[in-house]
Structures are given as C-alpha cells and as structure tokens.
Amino acid sequence: MLRHKSGVRAVSSLVLLLLLTVLACAPLEDMLANGGPSVEISRPATGARVGVGRTVEIASVSTSDVGIARVELLIDGEVVREAEPPEENLTTFRLVQSWVPEEEGEVRVSVIAYDAEGQASE
Numbered sequence: 001m002l003r004h005k006s007g008v009r010a011v012s013s014l015v016l017l018l019l020l021t022v023l024a025c026a027p028l029e030d031m032l033a034n035g036g037p038s039v040e041i042s043r044p045a046t047g048a049r050v051g052v053g054r055t056v057e058i059a060s061v062s063t064s065d066v067g068i069a070r071v072e073l074l075i076d077g078e079v080v081r082e083a084e085p086p087e088e089n090l091t092t093f094r095l096v097q098s099w100v101p102e103e104e105g106e107v108r109v110s111v112i113a114y115d116a117e118g119q120a121s122e
Contacts, residue, residue, distance in 0.1 A: 036119035037064035039071075039111045043096075052101050059096045062113035062121065068093040069118070074110040075099060089116060 043059035050056045062068045067089035073081035081097045093113070101107065113121045 037062055037068060037113040037115040037121045039063075039113045039121045041109070041111055044109075050101060052104055054100070056099050056101065057096050058099060058109055058111065059094075060111040062093045062095070062111070064091060064113065064115035064119075067091055067116040069114045069116050071095055071097075071114075072112045073097040073099065074108075074112065076108050077110070 039060055039062045041058065041060045044050070044056060058073055060071065062071050068085050068091070070082060070084045071093060072079050073083075080099055083095055083097060085093045097111075099109075111121075
C-alpha cells in the first residue's frame, strides 16, 4: 500500500510539472480563446423599432489579434453589406453600415467579421 501511494504521488507530481511547463510556454488567454475574431454591435439596441423605408445604422466593433479582413452585415441570415478595413492588419475595425427595411416585421441583424486567417466570428 505504501508503494502504491508513493507511485501515485510521483505520477501526480509529474503531471503537475508538465501542466506548469505548458502554462509557462503559452499564456492562459491564448489557451482559452477560440482564436477567431469578435464582434460587438453597439447600435441599434436589441428590440429597437424602425419604420419601413427609414435608414437603420448598424454600428459594430470587430477585433482580432491577426487583423480584420472583412465584415459582413446580415439581415435574417442574408448578406446585405460587406466592408473591408481601410488598411491591412487593422486589429480593431469600427464600422457603421446602413440598411433600409422594405417591409414590416421582426428581423435578425447580425454582423460577422473575418480575420486575416479566414476565421469567422460567432
């Protein structure tokens, strides 16, 4: 029984040492990140109401450590606008895209950013 406990301690110590070595080599945020760009829509607010034929301005901020390649505005899953940053490897891209609703009803507004490596945001 004593040998078994010391063997378990040795294996546990080795696993802990390997884990600490991995953590020392790669920052924790890099290990936890999904690696793709992120997007935040700041305008319009969720649930906002807009009249038919009135221009809606969708403001968003896209970020990526490797740079933003393009940003798409989707209405109910359909791409209605696409924009590229004014310069390459721009890691933060603030953008306002306009859209005019042509009929009444609820719509889902989405913004998807693609980074320089081709990964899409959620």
